[in-house]
Structures are given as C-alpha cells and as structure tokens.
Amino acid sequence: MAMGTIMGTTIKFVKINALLGLLVLLFSCQQTKTEKVIAKNTASDKIIKTVQQDKAAQMRKFDIDNFEKQMIANPLYDGKTLEDGSYAQEYYIPKPNADTEPFNRNAAQFFVEKIRRKDGFEELITYYSSGNIKEYNEFFSIELEVGIWKYYDEQGNVTKTINKDSDYKFTLNDVIVYGKKNGVDFHDDGDLQRGFSSRFKKNVWTISWIEDVPSADSIEHFCILDGDSGAVLERQKRAAPIRKVG
Numbered sequence: 250m251a252m253g254t255i256m257g258t259t260i261k262f263v264k265i266n267a268l269l270g271l272l273v274l275l276f277s278c279q280q281t282k283t284e285k286v287i288a289k290n291t292a293s294d295k296i297i298k299t300v301q302q303d304k305a306a307q308m309r310k311f312d313i314d315n316f317e318k319q320m321i322a323n324p325l326y327d328g329k330t331l332e333d334g335s336y337a338q339e340y341y342i343p344k345p346n347a348d349t350e351p352f353n354r355n356a357a358q359f360f361v362e363k364i365r366r367k368d369g370f371e372e373l374i375t376y377y378s379s380g381n382i383k384e385y386n387e388f389f390s391i392e393l394e395v396g397i398w399k400y401y402d403e404q405g406n407v408t409k410t411i412n413k414d415s416d417y418k419f420t421l422n423d424v425i426v427y428g429k430k431n432g433v434d435f436h437d438d439g440d441l442q443r444g445f446s447s448r449f450k451k452n453v454w455t456i457s458w459i460e461d462v463p464s465a466d467s468i469e470h471f472c473i474l475d476g477d478s479g480a481v482l483e484r485q486k487r488a489a490p491i492r493k494v495g
Contacts, residue, residue: 308405311360311376316341320352331364338363359383369436370395377403387413390441395421416452417443419479424454427479431470433458443476452476459489 316339319326328338340361343349347356357378364372371391375384381403387396400409414420421441428435435441439458446453454474461467467489473482 309374309382311339311362311380311382313354313360313380316360317352317354324350324352328363333367335364335366338365354378379403381405389421390435390439393421393441393443416476417454418477419454419474423479424456424474427474428456428458431458432460433470446473449473449475449482453482 316326319339326339328336328340330336340363341352341357342359342361343356344358347358349356359378360376360380362372362374362376364374366372369389371388373384373386373388374382375386377383382401382405383403384401385399386394387398389395394413396413398411398413399407402408424441425435428439433439435456435458439456442455443453444455445451453476455472456474457469457471459467459469469487469489471483471485471487473484474480475482
C-alpha cells in the first residue's frame with residue numbers, strides 16, 4: 250500500500266476518533282447538566298411542598314361552631330370519622346375554675362384534635378381558644394414521638410420546630426421494612442421505642458412483636474437496633490405474654 254494512502258487512512262481514523270470523543274464529551278456534559286436540573290427541580294419541589302404544608306397548617310382551624318353544636322346536642326360527644334377512615338377525637342382543655350357544664354365555648358382555654366390514622370400514625374393538634382393552630386405533634390405506635398413538631402403564635406406563624414427524627418439515621422421507615430422482613434407490620438402490630446442506651450452508649454431502637462405459633466406457645470421477639478446503622482445489637486426470643494382481648 251502506498252505511503253500516502255496509509256497516511257490518509259490514519260488521518261481519517263484519528264479524525265473519526267476525535268469526533269467520537271467530542272460526541273461522548275458533549276453527551277456526558279448534557280447528561281450532567283440534565284442531572285443537575287433534575288436535582289435542582291427535586292430540591293425545589295421539596296421546598297414548595299414544605300411551604301405548601303406550612304401554609305395549610307397556618308390555615309388550619311378548629312371548627313368551634315360545630316364542636317359547640319355537637320356538645321350541646323350530646324355532652325358525651327367524642328369526635329368524628331373522617332373521609333379516609335381516620336378517627337378525629339375532639340375535646341377541649343378548660344380555663345382554670347371555668348364552669349364546664351353545660352359546655353360553653355368561653356370556658357375553653359384550648360381545643361384539641363387527636364387524629365388516629367389507619368397507617369398507625371397519630372396527629373395531636375392543639376388550637377388556641379380562637380380556633381387557630383397552636384401546636385402540631387405526631388406519633389407512631391401509640392407513644393413514639395416522630396416527625397417535625399411545630400409551634401405557632403396566635404397569628405399562625407411558626408415560632409419553633411423540633412425534628413424528632415434527626416438523631417436516627419436508621420429511620421422509622423427502615424425499622425418498618427426490617428419488621429416486614431421478619432414477619433411483622435408495625436403499622437398494625439408490635440411495639441416500637443427509641444432513645445439513648447446507657448448500655449450501648451448510643452441511640453437505639455427497641456422493638457418487639459409476638460409471633461403466634463400454631464399448636465404451640467406464642468413467641469415474643471425482642472430486638473435492639475443501632476440508631477445509625479440498623480445493626481442488630483441484641484435479639485432474643487422468649488415466651489410471649491398472653492394477648493389482651495378487646
């Protein structure tokens with residue numbers, strides 16, 4: 250083959266490689282740009298969602314008129330079932346030395362709404378006597394304090410927030426997933442607690458559930474999980490206490 254032909258072929262090959270390299274670089278830059286846009290949009294969506302939630306909370310009011318109507322009609326009135334099947338218990342905290350019978354809205358220092366959701370969560374919302382929101386608290390598994398607790402002034406502005414989950418990298422959702430892998434759904438059953446363990450010198454999850462065994466005694470599972478990694482620090486099986494009926 251002639252030297253000129255070889256050189257020409259080599260130059261063409263180099264040009265093609267250079268072109269391919271440029272295309273790959275352009276594609277990579279475009280992909281990086283797209284990923285940054287997606288990440289930015291996701292962060293923006295989270296901010297927008299948080300702002301919307303805050304605005305919704307600020308607009309949330311206790312329906313004093315309906316509560317007063319229900320209490321006058323039935324002094325034993327306890328609450329109502331919501332459209333999603335949750336139950337909203339309603340009651341009030343009276344002012345000191347207030348005459349509480351029969352009910353009079355002027356006797357209320359605060360109104361309270363306790364919403365028991367079907368997913369195992371419970372919302373405890375306290376309102377000023379005006380009906381404006383005062384505090385928002387959230388629980389899981391009866392008494393486990395979770396989520397972001399918020400406190401408001403009488404105009405509906407947030408004055409303080411407390412993130413109850415900040416010290417646990419192994420999240421509540423992680424614990425629920427762990428439970429499902431072991432045959433228990435903590436939305437419906439079992440017990441969850443968390444806190445600092447003086448024994449392990451760290452934050453831990455303490456969880457337990459009962460396994461019903463056909464034709465045998467039931468077993469109670471007891472686990473302690475690392476609050477950061479989720480590592481099992483201790484696991485025991487023992488005879489289960491008798492379940493309460495009703």
